[in-house]
Amino acid sequence: MAESAQRPPEDRARTSGATIHLENLTKRYPGNPAPAVDCVTMDIKAGELVVFVGPSGCGKTTTMKMINRLIEPTSGRIRIDGEDVTGIDPVRLRRKIGYAIQASGLFPHMTVAQNISLVPRMTGWSKRRIAERVEEMLDLVGLDPGEFHGRYPRQLSGGQQQRVGVARALAADPPVLLMDEPFGAVDPITRDHLQDELIRLQHELHKTIVFVTHDFDEAIKLGDRIAVLRERSHIAQFDTPEAILTNPADDFVSGFVGAGAALKRLNLTRVRDVGVVDFPTATIDDPLQTIFDRLRAGTTNEVLLLDRHHRPYKWLRRGDLMRAKGSLVRAGTLVHDTVTRDATLRDALEAVLIDNAGRVPVTGRRGRYEGVVDMETLMNSVHELLEEDRLDAVEHQHLLEEQRAQQVLEEQEGTTDAPEELA
Amino acid sequence: MRERLETRDTVGQPEAAEAGAPPGKDAPEGPPPRAAAPPRRVTWQKLTILPAFLLALLLATWLWFRGADLDSIARNSIADGNVWLRLRQHVVLTVVSTFFVLVIAIPLGILLTRRRLRPAAPAVIAVANVGQATPAIGLLALLVIWLGIGMQAALVGMVVYAVLPVLANTIAGLRAIDPTLVEAARGIGMSALGVLRRVELPLAVPLILAGVRTALVLNVGTATLAYFGGGGGLGDLIASGITNQRMPVLVLGSVLTVALALLVDWMASLAELLLRPRGLGAS
Numbered sequence: 161m162a163e164s165a166q167r168p169p170e171d172r173a174r175t176s177g178a179t180i181h182l183e184n185l186t187k188r189y190p191g192n193p194a195p196a197v198d199c200v201t202m203d204i205k206a207g208e209l210v211v212f213v214g215p216s217g218c219g220k221t222t223t224m225k226m227i228n229r230l231i232e233p234t235s236g237r238i239r240i241d242g243e244d245v246t247g248i249d250p251v252r253l254r255r256k257i258g259y260a261i262q263a264s265g266l267f268p269h270m271t272v273a274q275n276i277s278l279v280p281r282m283t284g285w286s287k288r289r290i291a292e293r294v295e296e297m298l299d300l301v302g303l304d305p306g307e308f309h310g311r312y313p314r315q316l317s318g319g320q321q322q323r324v325g326v327a328r329a330l331a332a333d334p335p336v337l338l339m340d341e342p343f344g345a346v347d348p349i350t351r352d353h354l355q356d357e358l359i360r361l362q363h364e365l366h367k368t369i370v371f372v373t374h375d376f377d378e379a380i381k382l383g384d385r386i387a388v389l390r391e392r393s394h395i396a397q398f399d400t401p402e403a404i405l406t407n408p409a410d411d412f413v414s415g416f417v418g419a420g421a422a423l424k425r426l427n428l429t430r431v432r433d434v435g436v437v438d439f440p441t442a443t444i445d446d447p448l449q450t451i452f453d454r455l456r457a458g459t460t461n462e463v464l465l466l467d468r469h470h471r472p473y474k475w476l477r478r479g480d481l482m483r484a485k486g487s488l489v490r491a492g493t494l495v496h497d498t499v500t501r502d503a504t505l506r507d508a509l510e511a512v513l514i515d516n517a518g519r520v521p522v523t524g525r526r527g528r529y530e531g532v533v534d535m536e537t538l539m540n541s542v543h544e545l546l547e548e549d550r551l552d553a554v555e556h557q558h559l560l561e562e563q564r565a566q567q568v569l570e571e572q573e574g575t576t577d578a579p580e581e582l583a
Numbered sequence: 584m585r586e587r588l589e590t591r592d593t594v595g596q597p598e599a600a601e602a603g604a605p606p607g608k609d610a611p612e613g614p615p616p617r618a619a620a621p622p623r624r625v626t627w628q629k630l631t632i633l634p635a636f637l638l639a640l641l642l643a644t645w646l647w648f649r650g651a652d653l654d655s656i657a658r659n660s661i662a663d664g665n666v667w668l669r670l671r672q673h674v675v676l677t678v679v680s681t682f683f684v685l686v687i688a689i690p691l692g693i694l695l696t697r698r699r700l701r702p703a704a705p706a707v708i709a710v711a712n713v714g715q716a717t718p719a720i721g722l723l724a725l726l727v728i729w730l731g732i733g734m735q736a737a738l739v740g741m742v743v744y745a746v747l748p749v750l751a752n753t754i755a756g757l758r759a760i761d762p763t764l765v766e767a768a769r770g771i772g773m774s775a776l777g778v779l780r781r782v783e784l785p786l787a788v789p790l791i792l793a794g795v796r797t798a799l800v801l802n803v804g805t806a807t808l809a810y811f812g813g814g815g816g817l818g819d820l821i822a823s824g825i826t827n828q829r830m831p832v833l834v835l836g837s838v839l840t841v842a843l844a845l846l847v848d849w850m851a852s853l854a855e856l857l858l859r860p861r862g863l864g865a866s
Contacts, residue, residue, distance in 0.1 A: 228770060251773070255772035257772075259771050261763060261770070263763070265764060267767075268863055270862065314862060314863075
């Protein structure tokens with residue numbers, strides 16, 4: 161829901177990602193009777209960001225590495241854009257799949273530019289095109305090309321290295337991007353920032369991204385869909401973040417979601433998705449009498465005073481003006497916090513909780529006043545959201561069960577065997 | 584030097600600056616840690632001190648030698664450009680043996696770090712160890728019995744003797760590489776040969792070069808023993824000085840050997856600095 165609001169429909173049309181199909185993917189290591197990854201079947205849509213999340217050692221990284229065959233699957237098939245890549249030259253395959261790993265994996269003896277240009281050089285791009293591409297990629301990940309071009313990885317901070325790592329992964333414009341805990345080694349503030357950047361990038365590029373993490377909050381923040389994996393990469397649940405939060409498939413998933421699912425749900429909805437109420441306002445240029453009148457006439461005993469640029473400035477109560485003897489400068493309490501329409505409900509809730517009257521102004525471009533969110537609106541919308549999610553999830557489950565029943569029926573009749581034999 | 588470098592690294596870019604920076608190319612990603620001019624690694628002290636010392640040493644020896652009282656036997660040992668001949672032989676012995684050491688040890692080291700041959704590494708290292716543990720003179724004697732007198736036997740002996748440091752360092756250098764880097768290289772689509780050429784070897788260069796330097800210095804020393812197998816070299820001067828009890832000849836041979844060893848070590852240290860990939864941290 162939040163996703164559809166952020167992503168204009170015309171953007172979604174020009175998807176540049178590729179679909180990924182994993183069929184019964186299994187990895188056994190010699191000397192170990194239990195497979196490390198057991199029969200994973202998964203469909204990933206083009207342009208989708210899928211997060212593999214699970215406890216450490218559950219095989220999520222192994223599963224991901226089988227997609228670019230850094231780890232060769234023991235059995236099963238991988239199809240990318242319908243093409244069976246299980247048997248093709250792995251080197252050729254990997255040049256079409258971006259790969260970003262924890263702690264960036266940059267080569268310390270190459271400059272930033274050399275690192276980024278590696279894949280384009282290997283695929284035989286012209287020198288000029290490579291040079292342009294390097295600038296473009298640095299720009300894309302928010303680093304100044306002129307400044308960072310000739311630096312060595314040692315001369316960058318962890319966050320900057322990670323950006324260059326992403327730039328390198330995207331350099332040859334691969335349809336698929338694999339990211340193995342890419343933000344695991346940076347501090348929380350930088351990580352948060354990098355996650356925002358990745359969301360922005362993905363809105364621009366629409367790659368198919370498989371993202372591995374053990375951090376469920378990161379998964380919720382980034383994923384279009386989340387695959388919660390348990391040991392041996394069994395898929396415990398593969399669904400949208402909303403569905404997983406409101407309707408975890410089993411105890412394992414709910415244990416992994418952790419406490420505070422409703423709070424986490426707030427991260428997925430933006431202020432723009434809930435009702436913003438109007439509030440009586442006045443600007444500081446209005447004559448005092450008008451403000452008095454408005455205070456008397458209004459249903460609330462308070463107005464929001466805006467400054468000359470229509471930015472929220474002060475909360476003004478009925479008695480305030482009297483006490484300040486008619487001076488607008490001294491009257492009222494300053495607005496100390498505002499939220500934008502893009503803020504998550506969690507941010508809004510935080511602001512509302514801190515405010516002593518339980519409301520926070522919503523601002524638009526250049527901080528212009530657009531409305532107010534208060535406790536009541538928030539409560540109501542959250543209740544509505546959760547109820548809606550619950551209904552969705554129930555319906556979704558019905559659908560899944562029906563599909564499963566259908567599949568079982570077909571298998572019993574032997575109709576699904578034919579296409580598999582053809583393959 | 585080191586201190587300055589380290590402050591630059593830590594003060595350079597605080598992570599916090601990253602957090603508030605808006606996306607876009609004007610984002611102030613931390614204060615720029617100086618334009619990326621790698622520090623000069625070859626300082627003038629490095630370039631001049633040792634050669635100056637060697638010049639002084641050689642000059643002093645020459646002056647002393649001119650003033651020394653030489654009888655006919657001593658004169659005979661250094662007659663007909665014998666000193667030059669021995670010096671040339673010594674250099675040839677060192678260069679040729681080192682060449683073969685590199686040709687044998689580096690590829691062998693690379694092979695022994697490939698996945699399939701990795702189990703064989705301890706065995707090969709053990710053999711190389713035997714080569715080095717055997718007293719060089721004994722080895723040389725055995726080789727002379729096998730190959731006959733001459734430069735050939737001396738060369739083989741020197742190669743066997745010096746393979747170990749280069750081999751061990753090549754293996755250590757390749758093994759010391761962070762496996763995630765190698766995996767990253769494979770992950771972005773490098774072929775096995777590409778990973779070796781573009782990532783593994785450059786990163787192992789510092790250690791390999793250190794091994795080569797050790798081997799070179801070892802070879803200059805071992806080459807003095809070539810004389811006993813009829814291989815020539817400065818050992819000839821030293822030995823004739825000893826057997827004929829002619830001090831000046833002995834000193835001349837020894838000083839030349841020492842000077843050559845120091846010179847070779849100096850050149851190797853320069854090569855280490857110059858060939859070390861940039862970006863690997865200056866030290």
